[in-house]
Amino acid sequence: MTEPGYEFSISEAGSYTFTVTARAEENGNYADSKESSPSAPLYFGTVNVDADGSGTASASVAFAAEGTEITLTANADADSHFVDWKVVPNNIKITDNKFTMPAKNVEIKAVFEEHTYTNWEPDEDGAHSRTCSVCGDTQTEPCAGGGATCTAKAVCQICGRSYGNLAPDNHINLTEVEAVAATQQAEGNTAYWYCEDCGRYFADADASEEISQDFFSVRSGCWQPPR
């Protein structure tokens, strides 16, 4: 009853005209044949997609007949966002990343550009973040640097906010006090180190051994408390 369909493929860009001949068949005899009027030439062309900037782009097909709907896909790298499509011929309209294949080869560029971040702003405790003012991409990082001391938390070198915990053993303003011999009028002392931030006394320059004021006070045998 029906003839098998005849399929063929085209791989060269160009215009092709198709004429269809239909035959009526009865009991193995071709009773009639009819030719369609030649259709208008149909163009088959290439779709080339390149990336301009940091990202990758592709089309749903690389070769298509005019009138075919083509879907484009753009994927920006982490440091960039997609801006727009640039198309030659430039009268092709791309809507929602789709266009209709014209009777021409098509050259497309996906344009990417690097994020335009705001300054780092303090985030939740111990982190800071920044946002791309164009696409809204947000980066978050832990605060870093600016070592903590015995009385002050670390100040983040990126966002400027203090974070983390005190470092009770980090005395950055340690002053050595030299030994003073006791006299009859005044107490003397052995050498010691004093932290002017936390007000603690230490026996050594590394502040590894904390001592009390009594420890380093030296009194002469006949010292009298002042009146």
Ligand SMILES: [Zn+2]
């Ligand atoms: Zn962006």
Ligand SMILES: [Zn+2]
């Ligand atoms: Zn920070």
Ligand SMILES: [Zn+2]
């Ligand atoms: Zn201290």
